Amino acid sequence: MxxxxxxxxxxxxxxxxxxxxxxxxxxxxxxxxxxxxxxxxxxxxxxxxxxxxxxxxxxxxxxxxxxxxxxxxxxxxxxxxxxxxxxxxxxxxxxxxxxxxxxxxxxxxxxxxxPALYEASSLKNRVLQGVDMVIVRELIGGIYFGEPRGIETLPDGQRRGFNTQTYTSSEIRRVARFAFEQARLRKGRVCSVDKANVMESGVLWREEVQALRDAEFQDVELTHMYVDNCAMQIVRAPAQFDVLVTDNIFGDILSDCAAMACxxxxxxxxxxxxxxxxxxxxxxxxxxxxxxxxxxxxxxxxxxxxxxxxxxxxxxxxxxxxxxxxxxxxxxxxxxxxxxxxxxxxxxxxxxxxxxxxxxxxxxxxxxxxxxxxxxxxxxx
Incomplete structure (x- = not known):
């Protein structure tokens, strides 16, 4: 000590x-x-x-x-x-x-x-059994910090709000490495969550997480999941997850959703x-x-x-x-x-x-x- x-x-x-x-x-x-x-x-x-x-x-x-x-x-x-x-x-x-x-x-x-709080959850008891996961959220990048951002008035008088979702490979790999290291201390499974089907930042996220796993963490099982499906899976069968790793905004939303399991x-x-x-x-x-x-x-x-x-x-x-x-x-x-x-x-x-x-x-x-x-x-x- x-x-x-x-x-x-x-x-x-x-x-x-x-x-x-x-x-x-x-x-x-x-x-x-x-x-x-x-x-x-x-x-x-x-x-x-x-x-x-x-x-x-x-x-x-x-x-x-x-x-x-x-x-x-x-x-x-x-x-x-x-x-x-x-x-x-x-x-x-x-x-x-x-x-x-x-x-x-x-x-x-x-x-x-x-178990003492099963009745406080909106989920069924059988869904709650054995849930033990960790959500690892990237915290200082993504849309909460991206520039440009703001609210502007367009020439036709409409107002437009805009934010920028941006990640670099080093930002992604740093948090992914942390997640893989956590998984080695647990059940050895990581699920990386993105929206690669419609977002270029999601494509980069998926590619960089996979590349890091292949290079340094071959002993850890890695799966990928779109964020909308992940939100459903968290309330359908949360016990399937060990370590979830995702970006700033998705981690914010998914962890609040997962709170209902507790x-x-x-x-x-x-x-x-x-x-x-x-x-x-x-x-x-x-x-x-x-x-x-x-x-x-x-x-x-x-x-x-x-x-x-x-x-x-x-x-x-x-x-x-x-x-x-x-x-x-x-x-x-x-x-x-x-x-x-x-x-x-x-x-x-x-x-x-x-x-x-x-x-x-x-x-x-x-x-x-x-x-x-x-x-x-x-x-x-």
Whole structure:
């Protein structure tokens, strides 16, 4: 286990971000106190409140902290107050800016079904059995970053909006390599998703992914799938997938679709990772997938499990504590097995609890499960 103290930065952000981040922070502090996770934790301003106080969505002190962090836990961004900020200021401090500045090219979204939440899903139980896949999304290229983009007025008075979908071979190969390496740690299968039948960028994507596999990853099984078919397959038979790799916009859409296998968008964690630097350190942002959800912000009813499971990913991928990640994921599962339900994963026979109460439920399970976890670890050694 690493002895060096790791620098963890918290960015609660907008909407329900502060609510879910408060629960993830409580769990992180438990890990530091009870499991000796070597981390220092600092919270920084970001988003609409930061703009109100400092005139910047991403204040200089926050941006400097992000550059120096070993792991960043992010809450959410967006909402009416954020949208009211001048566009140039929003773009200057946007999450897209953070991703590009930190080179967070690989977004990892695990989709693992939990039997306790089968009834919360719109899919049938038989479809949910055995679902365990990872969606790897290219995060700093494609249509979200392509130029030119904008809205213009044509000579005839009509308005036209335009965006540019563009990828280079190196951008494609970098994220595909990451996906193949992930597959080697799992079941050894990658499905690459594109729209090569109508998009030249999709043709290039398919050719480059195939060429990389043939040159360096012949031990990994590779298939290709059009994105529209993939969307259908995710709700028809999601257990068929191991690792999905796709571009920025398709990954955004498909991972939200896949959330229904887990019962709610509020359950999904994610990790956005940069290239490995000297010593193996990567810039890394961990965040729930659900967004700012302004309609429920401030009501105390948000589901914090996406944020808490994002912390588990941080423990495993950035903080060098896979045993603690296993422990935390087990505690989340135990809390759900015991009937803990926020409103987004409600069941008729179970009471609905608050965001804070869900955090309490996970902490109770950590207290209860930890001695048994320690005993199992000792037995393995």
């Amino acid at each position: 690493p002895s060096k103290k790791m620098n963890v930065v918290l960015l609660p952000g907008d909407g329900i971000g502060p609510e879910v981040m408060a629960e993830a922070s409580r769990v992180l502090n438990w890990m530091i106190e009870h499991r000796g996770v070597p981390a220092t934790v600092q919270e920084f301003q970001y988003g609409a409140e930061a703009y109100r106080l400092t005139g910047a969505v991403l204040p200089p002190a926050t941006e400097k902290a992000l550059q120096e962090a070993d792991a960043i836990l992010f809450g959410a961004t967006g909402g009416p107050e954020f949208d009211a900020i001048p566009k140039v200021e929003r773009r200057r401090g946007s999450l897209l800016h953070i991703r590009r500045t930190l080179e967070l090219y690989a977004n990892v979204r695990p989709i693992v079904t939990i 019962g709610s968008l509020g359950m999904l964690p994610s990790a956005s990772l940069g290239p490995a630097r000297e010593g193996g350190r990567r810039s890394a942002v961990y965040e729930p997938v659900h967004g700012s959800a302004p309609d429920i912000a401030g009501k105390g009813i948000a589901n914090p499990l996406g944020a808490i499971l994002s912390l588990a990913m941080a423990l495993r991928l950035s903080l060098g504590r896979p045993s603690e990640a296993d422990l935390l994921e087990g505690a989340v599962g135990a809390a759900l097995d015991a009937g803990a339900r926020t409103s987004d994963i409600r069941e008729e026979r179970l009471p609905v609890i608050s965001c804070r109460q869900m955090g309490d439920a996970v902490l109770r399970e950590l207290d209860r499960v930890e001695p048994r976890f320690e005993a199992r670890a000792e037995a393995r050694t």
